[in-house]
Amino acid sequence: MRNGRYLSGMTIAVAAVALATAGSAHAQLQLNGAGATFPYPMYSKWFSLYGKVDTTSRFNYQSIGSGGGIKQLTEQTVDFGASDGPMTEEQLRAAPGPIMHVPTVMGAVVMTYNVEGLKTGLRLTPEVIADIFTGRIVKWNDGALVKANPGVELPPRDIVVVHRSDGSGTSYIFTDYLSKVSQNWLDKVGRGTAVSWPVGLGGKGNEGVTGLIKQTPFSIGYVELIYARSNSLPYAMVQNKAGEFVTPSLESVTAAAAAAAEKMPDDFRVSITDEAGPDAYPIAGMTWLLVYQTQRDAEKGKKLVGFLEWMLKDGQKVAPDLHYAPLPAAVATKALASLAKITTTDGTPLLGH
């Protein structure tokens, strides 16, 4: 009986929402999107700001995860998608039309830990990180760790590895990095939003990983830079390709993307982990909005391209406020130029109209 009442309540609520949306659709054109959770704070900020720039459109974004975003875009139930990892060839083939990746912002994945006395600035080499996460290094005072951290006292205790238990773009960036720096990792585990972790405990979401690390002495794990910053977690400097130990920051992430800018492919499907460049932080990643190159609905297409243009110009300026790294100028310019490829069904470009 109670369930019945709850259900009818739900029906009324759904009907009310449907009516409300139908009502406002007359005034504004609503564009629906779904996908990645990592850039969600940035996107919602952008959509609210853009609502003031163009009052005739309204953007609605559901942060259901990159996989879900790609699925919904492929089924054309949303007007745009968003993903933390580039779509695979297989996924692109499954879509009914060519899909473009538009880079938006970048983020870093930082190594955080809970060892009494260790503050931000533990020095980690790629080999050490890979060995810890494959279970080859099991003690904090392992020779390789001591060698990278002269003068730092490391306890003779077991390392507790913590990773994400949920599928996530953060895990994708981290495992992509490990796959580049360690052949052993590539052979045994590989890259993905969820992988078969050789060792460790799984925490759900950044908050789950953080909770486990805070509650578990001698643990180490990875979270997004934004998350580590806002929760005052200690994080490590990571040795990059040039041999420098780099502190993760918005600048060192943008430096990584700048290093990648020269060889940026035309479809922007690129990984910026382990980039060259003395200032580049090696565990960094890009996130993308996904749009169909041919827009079925010319009106919506026009609004969408208008937003993308604004996002690549003015939108980039507000990214650092939310601790996201803006695109390097070269990449933003290249992305702007690519918007000209988005057309209506009869081939008319939508940019600038």
Added chain:
Amino acid sequence: MTFHAPHASPSPSNDVAVRDDMTTDWVDVTPMLPRRPRKNVGDLIFRGLTAAAACTLVAVVVSIVVVLGWESFGAIRKFGWGFLTTQKWDPVANEYGALPFIYGTLVSSFLALVQAVPLGVGTALFLSEMAPSWLRTPVAFLVELLAAIPSVVYGLWGIFVLVPWVRSTVTPWLADTLGFLPFFQGPSYGVGMLTASMILAVMIVPYITSVALEVFQTVPIAQREGALALGATRWEMIRIAVLPYGRIGVIGAIMLGLGRALGETMAVTMVIGNRPEIALSFFAPASTMASVIANEFSEASSDLYVQVLVELGLVLLVVTMLVNVLARLLVWRVGDVGTAGH
């Protein structure tokens, strides 16, 4: 309806007279029966509505099974029964085995029952048999309030309160006292099977307690007084009068709790450690079917990966059904034994 005639039983036909077998006198009970109109529109509507409600629920269950089966068909065909018996879970290599999750679900729920049944039934017995009446209502209310706490709150409480306590106090004590058993060996991180089962136990106690309390309160006073009149102590009265009478109801209460434990997702995910591995030690991290679905579904991108997760949902449904069927059989058995014994 109440028959005032002694030893009255309704006759099979629509006659309104009831025969008293002892005296062969006919007693007219017509004035005592409520009038039954042949056709009542309200009754018909009510009947239609309830029938529709029942049919809807059946249709929902059937369609869930059909959709789960349909959506996971590819995975079922690819992995077959091997899905249920293999242990490797590697989304990158597209190799999936459900055994660690089935094991984790069953063991964590069973361990939760081991803790929650004495706690829940004990609380219900105390409230129904021993507690002063001014204490009964507030305590029963507080226990039921436990059921109203959202599971994510339980999870957070688990991470910040239970996990450190388990690591620093519970597991060292268990390792000291019961460490000769393989279940209580190995390193303890605080998160793991044991902690998950403890959270589950707290979550299902209110279900067990409130249903068991209701059941105990239906035990006829006369039966209790009879036991006491025979010289039973309070404990003996509970043992011979209350517990046998409430046995079936209590088993029902426990099964309700078990159903909740099998499907619980959020709180378990936050404290179980999410490691798809079968470890004998209860200190070790584990993973359940519900938690892996919640963890990996949103980012599952390949078709096979999604199908496998849907298949896990199907397996969870079947496991829950099997457990319920077993419980029903148990209730029947116990019921038979109970009536045979009396």
